Amino acid sequence: MRVQLKDIRKSYGSLEVVKGLNLDIAEGEFLVLLGESGCGKSTALRMIAGLETITQGSLMIGDRDVTEVLPKYRNVAMVFQSYALYPHMTVAENIGYPLKLQKKPKDELKKAVLAAAAKVHLEDYLERMPRQLSGGQRQRVALARAMVRTPSVFLMDEPLSNLDAKLRGVMRAELKRLQAELGVTTVYVTHDQIEAMTLAHRVAVMDAGVLQQVAPPKEIYDNPATRFVARFIGSPAMNIVTGSVADGTVAVRDGSVPLERFAPRERVSFGFRPEDCNLVAPEDGMLKARIFSTEMTGNETIVTCAIGEDHVVVRMDKDFDMEADELVGIDVNPEKARLFDYDSGERVHA
Amino acid sequence: MPQTQTAAISRTEPAPPKFGLAEWIDQQTGKLFVLPAVIILLAFAIFPLLISAYLSLIKFKLATGGFSLNYVGLRNFKKLFYGSQQYHLLGTFDAFGIFEWTVFAAALALVAYWFFRFFTGGYFNIPGFIGRLITASLFIALLWLTLATVFGGHPGSLVVTLFYVTVGVSLQFGIGLGLALLCGQAIRGRNAFRIIFFIPLMVTPVGIAYMFRMLADMQRGPLANIWQWFGLGEFSWAADPWSARMVVLTGDTWQWVPFMFIVLLAAVENMPRDQLEAAKIDGAGSWQIFRDITWPSIAPVAATIVLIRLIEAFKIIDLPNVLTNGGPGIATESLTLHSFIAWRTQDLGGSAAVGYTLLFVSTVTCVSFFNFIGQKTRKTEA
Amino acid sequence: MRDRSLFQRMFEPPSLTEMAPASRLLTYAILILWAIVVLFPLYWVFITSFKLPFQVNDGPDFIPFVDYQPSGHAWRYIFVELGNDTLRPYMNSVIIALTSTVLAVTIGSLAAYALVRIQYNVKIGTVAGFIVLLTATVFAITRFGTPWHITAVIALALFFFFATSFGRHFKRSLGNNDILFWIISNRILPPVVAVLPIYLMFQRVGLLDTHVAMIATYMAVNLPIVVWLMRDFFAGIPIDLEESAEIDGASRIRIFATIVLPLARPGLAATFLLVLILAWNEYLLALFISTADAQTMPLLVAAQNATRGPQWWYMSVLIVIMIAPIILMTILLQKHIARGLMVGAVKG
């Protein structure tokens, strides 16, 4: 179902942790709330679930205003970071618990539990206790419990962050398939940008309680709306150098980059991704720099260069071999470079 | 900054309508869960407390066809503190000698230093000052009373209760801690010791009283031979105030060491092993290990259980009542027993007044302990 | 490894985790000594229950069959000749202790859980109004002899009027911790202060010396302990579990019954046993409230101080039958108790 958050705010006493969240999540959409730890993602999700009261604003699920509705009447399902499996119940009882609360007949309940368990490949573990399962299996039980009653919205709060890296990759793929299969609107909270980029139809980036940008992953990567988003998405992060715009060029310390169509500005944050620039001979480069360190990762070399106090990261191929402290020049692809207002951090368009 | 435009939201009907008794109960659970407890405590603690306050101000008299209650103001308290019952509550006094004056002066100096620290510590505040004033006044008054009655005079039920509380709780804590430290080491049979040491806590205090009467029987008890060997075969402990008090104290200690032991042992076992081992590798001696590692980590637990014991110890009655019947004379009477005896002689007002005295002393003591000692042990905790 | 002298071998620990032989010896000696201190009195009571009067009076006999010939006369007397006079207090004790414990644990757990998970805001004005009215009620009843039920009804009516009208205008309010502290602090109240009015109260309603009166009183005095201990067990249960159930549509009561209680079972066991012991051994309140019909075992035991001098053999039987079931239960559940006490003490 469609979920709409209209200027939702949350305060604990005088501390506002969610500051005016506006989101319109389409039916069947997989929306990922992405942000640093402590930025208010969980709080936002918990407000959708009804676990936290909404201080201000309104929340719609489908065409129902549920701002003041108790969690149990919202028909949402939530997967917790800790999985929240009931330790004293078997896997089958855990999965069937939501249906038991709805007083479903026994045989119907059994069928539904089996079906849900089958979706996450847990048919053989139904009689086990949660403590007898591995982390990945527990995660699946939590998913099955969320799916068993076909809710109108799935809410997931960092469901994969307790798994080891390899398992996380596997579960990510499965989660994506399941969501597509079921077609249930999903709001997924994470601080892991890879998860966000791979899973989401659209990513909503938050910072300090403020929504920064909502867009499909590619759009977020290519056209970050703010400097924060630009720095947050991508690894290594986008390079940001402070400079000024005048006469169709961006002048930074030790060089300039031709950028037409931009109005002159005193101070800007000039950003470009490590793959959108290149190292050349010192005298040919747009910017002059000194190599600070190089890291060979196997398929490429991450070169960190120093321009004055600033560090700029350049992606080079794996055969790159220069030593620290050598002088180099950096060429930037002007097409891919982005400008942000120095003070507000907002994107400056041509 | 670009944000998703939210379409105008059409307001529709709110919650799914679901009413009925079950739903109403669910809405009210907050109240339904606590109300029973609150009502019970109001009825059995607060209400009686008020009635008792009233009772302490009346005189109860059996009259023809029932009884009469006369309001007498503070006369019950006057009787206890200055009048005919003073010997019973406070004891009979003896003039201060050099020893008493020395101790008293030292205590005064200590209190003065305590206030000095409070004034110069930079945390001065009015409620804290008033609290300290009350604590200090009670401490000085009780100390004066103890010094005046114990050495020469005859202590009354107030000082005897204090004796049971302070000496008893210290003994129980000391023995309990010692046993816990010993038992917390890498020894075999720890569990057996744990179970055995726990047993006295289960035994009825009344049973303990008789048990210790049997054991303390100097002619026919199990220790009779030892007493005879010491030439004490004809000695009657029940006739001597201090030996009678010691027997009561022994019974109480026997019962309550387990409580201290079991909790302290759990605390000792919960201590982080790595710290201990690091200290041992650094060459710390046992005393240093205890002072620097063990004690700081169990101090909060220790403070809490001492507080619990303080609260409960003030209520002592079973042992003195059954073991010695309060005797010889009133030598072993605790405040609770004193109050009970007053009630039995139909002195309702006096009984309530003694009860209130107990309430005051125990509350101030426990709150003082909690604020000025208990809280300090927690400061080291993160 | 270097050679160690005899002295070193005795007094220096061989490794970090082991003890030196000398200190090990000393440790065992002290622990065994205390074990004797604990067990000997119980042993003495036990063997005394099989002694004949003359055997007790003729001086200490330590070992049955060697020092003296055990006899079951005291047991026969207590169970056959006294029969009902023993069994009735015993049954009273069982009924009163069990019922009051079940009630205290139930009511206390509910309150403890609610205080951990639900936010309360009690207006100070409401509390103050309540206390003022309660005092006035007490004063009116005792001083002017107004009929107590009428006074109570009027006071209650006034209270609700007050709470719903002016009460809400008082801003300051009490939170969960204040309520919790108040509940627990009731334990400081010496029973002897409360028991006089409770006695009078039950006398008024004609319930003195009944099971109901004893159960109600015991439940009330043990309630604070239950709240205090259970609070920490409930706080230790991950809140995610409850929130998950809440989202899935469970009511509070349902969550409490199907999620919280099963998970707090160890704590419940410890608390239950502790409160049961307290109720089973209670003496002072019984002394006031029960005189004959509802007499409990501690009273029966205490009453053995007969005119012919203490009859140790009978007392010993009574003590043995009083402590045997509790000790058995405790040994079975002692792990829980230690942990239960620990939790309460650490976080208290």
Ligand SMILES: Nc1ncnc2c1ncn2[C@@H]1O[C@H](COP(=O)(O)OP(=O)(O)O)[C@@H](O)[C@H]1O
């Ligand atoms: N109950 C609370 N009381 C006060 N502050 C809270 C509470 N819950 C969360 N916060 C604060 O709100 C902020 C956002 O928390 P949260 O939504 O959990 O962040 P995250 O994005 O990591 O999920 C944090 O700074 C946290 O300290």
Ligand SMILES: [Mg+2]
């Ligand atoms: Mg979070």
